[in-house]
Amino acid sequence: MWSALGTDGRVCGAAAFVRRGIVSSALVMLWFSLHAQTVVDTLRLREVVVVAPRLVGMNVGARSKVVDSTAFARHATADLGTLLTNESSVFIKSYGLGSLATTAFRGGSANHTAVLWNGFNLGSPMNGQLDLSLVPVLAANDVRIEHGGATALWGSGAVGGTIHLNNLPRFDRGPYVEVGASVGSFGDLRQQVSASLGNARWSASVALFHTAARNDFRYVLADNTAERKQENAQLEQRGLLTQVHHQITAQQRVSVGYWYQFSDRGIPPTLQQGRSTAEQRDESHRLTAAWQYSARRSVVHVRSAWFQEGLRWFPFDDTAVDSRSRTAIAEGEWRFRPGRGHLFIMGLNATHAAARSDGYADAPQQLRSALFGAYTYTARSGRWSASASARQERMDQRLVPFTANIGAQVRLMPGAQLKASVSKLYRVPTFNDLYWVPGGVRDLLPESGHGAEVGVALDRTVGRVAVNGEVTTYSRTMDQWIIWLPGPAYWSPQNVMQVWSRGVEAGAEVIVSVGRSKLTFALNTDHVVSTNQRAKSSDDASVDKQLIYTPMYSGRGRIGVQHGRFSATCIAVYTGYRYTSTDTRSFLEPFTVANAWLAYALRTGKRGSLSVDLQCNNLFDARYQVIADRPMPLRHYRIGVRYQFGER
Amino acid sequence: MNGMSARMCVVSAMVLLAFALQSCRKDRPEPPVEEPNAPVDRGVYVINEGNFQWGNASVSHFDAATGEVVEDLYAPANGEALGDVLQSMTLHDGKAYLVVNNSGKVEVVDPATFVSSATITGFASPRYLLPVSSSKAYVSDLQSGSIAVVDLQANSITGSIPCAGWTEMMALVGSEVFVTNQTRRYVYVIDTATDAIVDSIAVSRGGNSLVLDADGALWVACSGGTGTAPALYRIDPVSHNVDATFPLPSSADSPSRLTMNGDGTVLYFLNTDVFRMAITDDALPSVPFVAADGRNFYGLGVDPNSGVVHAADALDFTQRGVVHRYGADGASLGTFYAGRIPSAFIFH
Numbered sequence: 001m002w003s004a005l006g007t008d009g010r011v012c013g014a015a016a017f018v019r020r021g022i023v024s025s026a027l028v029m030l031w032f033s034l035h036a037q038t039v040v041d042t043l044r045l046r047e048v049v050v051v052a053p054r055l056v057g058m059n060v061g062a063r064s065k066v067v068d069s070t071a072f073a074r075h076a077t078a079d080l081g082t083l084l085t086n087e088s089s090v091f092i093k094s095y096g097l098g099s100l101a102t103t104a105f106r107g108g109s110a111n112h113t114a115v116l117w118n119g120f121n122l123g124s125p126m127n128g129q130l131d132l133s134l135v136p137v138l139a140a141n142d143v144r145i146e147h148g149g150a151t152a153l154w155g156s157g158a159v160g161g162t163i164h165l166n167n168l169p170r171f172d173r174g175p176y177v178e179v180g181a182s183v184g185s186f187g188d189l190r191q192q193v194s195a196s197l198g199n200a201r202w203s204a205s206v207a208l209f210h211t212a213a214r215n216d217f218r219y220v221l222a223d224n225t226a227e228r229k230q231e232n233a234q235l236e237q238r239g240l241l242t243q244v245h246h247q248i249t250a251q252q253r254v255s256v257g258y259w260y261q262f263s264d265r266g267i268p269p270t271l272q273q274g275r276s277t278a279e280q281r282d283e284s285h286r287l288t289a290a291w292q293y294s295a296r297r298s299v300v301h302v303r304s305a306w307f308q309e310g311l312r313w314f315p316f317d318d319t320a321v322d323s324r325s326r327t328a329i330a331e332g333e334w335r336f337r338p339g340r341g342h343l344f345i346m347g348l349n350a351t352h353a354a355a356r357s358d359g360y361a362d363a364p365q366q367l368r369s370a371l372f373g374a375y376t377y378t379a380r381s382g383r384w385s386a387s388a389s390a391r392q393e394r395m396d397q398r399l400v401p402f403t404a405n406i407g408a409q410v411r412l413m414p415g416a417q418l419k420a421s422v423s424k425l426y427r428v429p430t431f432n433d434l435y436w437v438p439g440g441v442r443d444l445l446p447e448s449g450h451g452a453e454v455g456v457a458l459d460r461t462v463g464r465v466a467v468n469g470e471v472t473t474y475s476r477t478m479d480q481w482i483i484w485l486p487g488p489a490y491w492s493p494q495n496v497m498q499v500w501s502r503g504v505e506a507g508a509e510v511i512v513s514v515g516r517s518k519l520t521f522a523l524n525t526d527h528v529v530s531t532n533q534r535a536k537s538s539d540d541a542s543v544d545k546q547l548i549y550t551p552m553y554s555g556r557g558r559i560g561v562q563h564g565r566f567s568a569t570c571i572a573v574y575t576g577y578r579y580t581s582t583d584t585r586s587f588l589e590p591f592t593v594a595n596a597w598l599a600y601a602l603r604t605g606k607r608g609s610l611s612v613d614l615q616c617n618n619l620f621d622a623r624y625q626v627i628a629d630r631p632m633p634l635r636h637y638r639i640g641v642r643y644q645f646g647e648r
Numbered sequence: 649m650n651g652m653s654a655r656m657c658v659v660s661a662m663v664l665l666a667f668a669l670q671s672c673r674k675d676r677p678e679p680p681v682e683e684p685n686a687p688v689d690r691g692v693y694v695i696n697e698g699n700f701q702w703g704n705a706s707v708s709h710f711d712a713a714t715g716e717v718v719e720d721l722y723a724p725a726n727g728e729a730l731g732d733v734l735q736s737m738t739l740h741d742g743k744a745y746l747v748v749n750n751s752g753k754v755e756v757v758d759p760a761t762f763v764s765s766a767t768i769t770g771f772a773s774p775r776y777l778l779p780v781s782s783s784k785a786y787v788s789d790l791q792s793g794s795i796a797v798v799d800l801q802a803n804s805i806t807g808s809i810p811c812a813g814w815t816e817m818m819a820l821v822g823s824e825v826f827v828t829n830q831t832r833r834y835v836y837v838i839d840t841a842t843d844a845i846v847d848s849i850a851v852s853r854g855g856n857s858l859v860l861d862a863d864g865a866l867w868v869a870c871s872g873g874t875g876t877a878p879a880l881y882r883i884d885p886v887s888h889n890v891d892a893t894f895p896l897p898s899s900a901d902s903p904s905r906l907t908m909n910g911d912g913t914v915l916y917f918l919n920t921d922v923f924r925m926a927i928t929d930d931a932l933p934s935v936p937f938v939a940a941d942g943r944n945f946y947g948l949g950v951d952p953n954s955g956v957v958h959a960a961d962a963l964d965f966t967q968r969g970v971v972h973r974y975g976a977d978g979a980s981l982g983t984f985y986a987g988r989i990p991s992a993f994i995f996h
Binding site (some may be wrong): 163259270271272273274275316444448460483486490529536537539540541542545548553576577579581582583584585586587628629 | 675676677678701703704705728732733750751752753769772781791844854902934941942944945946961962965966967968970983988
């Protein structure tokens with residue numbers, strides 16, 4: 001692995017320095033955890049260790065989904081955008097293989113999905129978004145997708161939904177090592193190595209990854225037209241992730257985490273652009289630290305994070321356009337269980353962000369603080385539970401709208417739940433909205449809105465057949481929706497749109513076990529109507545029309561077979577019409593992309609296993625574009641080998 | 649399961665179903681018209697810039713006599729989209745030259761059928777094409793720091809004239825070409841005999857458009873910036889002197905799309921609203937000719953024969969634009985739809 005990291009030919013001095021830093025810090029952490037293991041091995045812990053991510057379970061009545069281990073395995077070397085495309089309802093606006101990928105979740109914009117890493121929002125303070133193609137699935141060992149708005153719990157931007165990436169500790173699990181490599185079409189080479197150790201008091205993990213691809217795929221636009229080759233889409237990514245959790249005493253635990261990542265990629269031309277030599281380099285350092293004190297009835301958490309992100313953009317020559325941001329977050333939280341079934345949480349969050357960019361006149365800074373509280377009650381019978389949460393945030397000197405969330409779920413009969421929740425939502429303007437020169441508006445208002453959802457969830461096992469399913473319908477209105485519109489001399493953000501998003505999400509999964517075999521069938525459908533309700537100017541034909549790049553219909557089907565050491569999965573994703581004009585007169589055709597996975601695992605020794613997996617993407621050679629004029633590859637392959645040792 | 653739970657199940661299922669049905673919508677849009685257009689012989693071409701990197705540039709056509717509108721001339725005639733960001737169109741010698749900025753090319757088409765006969769390539773970010781003789785043209789550029797010299801017979805680039813910054817609209821007066829510049833505080837003067845810059849005339853930054861009036865004076869609109877005021881300039885093209893400067897009152901002003909009526913006596917320009925002033929006026933107009941009233945005016949043109957003013961509203965820049973037509977007295981003569989982001993008009 002290290003040789004893979006070290007063999008790239010174009011590492012500058014700074015990167016080499018950082019790499020040396022990574023190596024030494026990783027070694028220190030490993031040594032530290034190994035050393036510690038021998039000392040505290042035999043200590044017995046009285047308290048049950050809380051491993052669930054914070055606040056999960058506080059959003060009662062909302063639809064949520066945990067990405068299961070088989071989905072994880074299928075996407076072990078992939079990025080989060082690809083995982084969500086294949087395995088979730090989130091529509092991923094992908095600009096091509098390895099290119100920018102942003103979300104449209106429940107009819108919201110890319111700014112309306114909060115992506116949280118161990119509870120900290122990864123969205124850039126500059127544009128409020130996160131490029132999901134830059135997030136490796138490896139970055140978390142637990143991914144949860146929470147549908148619907150919950151800004152009272154997760155803060156600004158958790159409007160369409162929230163994606164939780166967590167690194168849960170793995171105490172008491174012993175050593176685990178995983179080494180994987182894959183080779184794919186278009187010069188796609190990936191290597192990963194991860195190791196973790198755990199005993200009663202320590203949990204430490206480190207992971208390294210490297211990805212390089214030419215992505216020079218061939219594509220055809222229509223029948224009888226010449227094949228074309230994608231240009232300037234090469235990419236290289238490398239990174240390090242490490243987490244150490246230490247149970248100091250029965251009451252106290254500390255955790256530290258560090259995530260470094262570097263990415264360098266070409267920005268390919270659009271179909272109508274002659275050529276492109278544009279290049280983008282992203283580099284980020286993300287550091288977290290947490291301390292937790294557990295008493296009999298209450299738990300105190302103190303957590304902090306430091307994110308530093310840099311983006312260098314080379315539009316057409318060697319002249320770089322730089323933007324850098326850093327975010328410091330501190331959060332204190334008190335959980336209190338006054339009695340059985342009751343859980344009360346109060347917390348305070350302070351977030352300081354600063355950024356520099358050629359687009360800003362000075363180096364803007366922002367201090368946001370928030371007071372939040374939540375309460376859940378679970379009936380003794382377990383038949384129903386309810387939650388309420390509220391949050392008041394202050395941005396610099398101004399109060400942003402108060403938000404709240406109320407939800408409940410009731411067991412109708414064994415295995416069937418009725419869920420409902422209502423929420424008040426907000427999203428604060430980004431640095432670009434506030435400070436961009438020219439155009440930024442310092443007194444821009446936060447977006448605010450409200451939403452509600454009702455759903456029924458089913459989970460039953462009858463003999464060899466397990467069935468789970470959920471149908472949810474929702475409605476949400478966001479007001480003061482910010483868009484950039486032209487002014488006399490320049491574009492400027494304005495609080496002009498009002499967007500009403502509503503829809504129905506339905507999903508079902510059937511698992512049949514026959515002897516050593518397991519068959520899985522899953523089907524999900526999403527219907528999203530997300531319309532602008534207010535004219536932006538006279539003659540605006542967008543009123544009551546679907547937002548651009550928001551498919552009204554989409555769906556996913558999955559068939560899986562597992563027989564002993566062998567497994568096969570096929571996933572087909574349908575994406576309906578996406579409009580490319582706000583009057584819905586221009587559009588992109590619907591498409592279905594099918595992907596297949598074959599995997600075979602064999603045991604090596606008592607604790608090791610070796611697996612080989614073959615992946616075929618776009619099985620039926622669908623010609624499609626997610627975003628207009630950004631071609632996507634035809635059928636392509638990847639073969640991977642993975643060695644695992646120990647208990648995961 | 650007890651009766652109560654069963655009832656709740658049924659009720660909730662019905663509520664869900666009701667919600668589901670209520671929100672259902674048809675998503676299939678009207679398919680676009682693919683049939684070729686009849687040749688156009690008189691009227692106005694509307695340049696539709698299109699969105700940057702969306703590849704949806706187009707040319708619309710409007711015939712005032714019949715009221716007939718063609719949404720796009722190019723794609724039906726050539727079987728493919730025109731390209732990414734149509735910056736300008738120039739009619740010359742029985743041909744139309746379409747400068748497609750982010751596709752880095754100039755399409756040469758028949759003005760009636762719009763069938764392409766040649767593509768001139770090799771530009772970095774071309775903006776405007778100005779024929780300086782029957783066989784030679786200059787093409788300004790946003791990125792390259794030079795003006796390309798094009799052979800109109802061979803349809804190829806034959807040379808370049810170094811010119812710093814973002815060169816924009818150009819005008820030929822006698823044997824000299826005057827070049828506006830968006831990122832420099834000068835109007836540059838090129839001698840067409842030597843293809844070299846011979847002079848520079850100090851103005852504000854943001855030079856974006858220029859016209860020659862009936863008295864032979866050159867008018868230049870500058871949007872200002874980096875400490876320079878937005879202003880209109882009147883330049884004597886013979887002496888290269890600035891005769892008069894008309895600064896706009898606020899740095900937030902931004903005059904653009906400077907154009908003329910047919911006899912060269914009245915100037916029109918955009919500055920949020922549509923303004924007009926006689927070339928003999930000694931001050932800028934204080935009252936707009938047409939107030940924007942919530943519209944996003946982006947393009948402006950005046951029919952040289954009828955004097956009808958065409959003002960293009962680009963709306964939110966993500967749908968087709970609306971062109972408003974006004975008589976010389978300011979009375980509305982109706983509207984028609986153009987393509988995405990209409991920015992300029994070519995009358996023929």
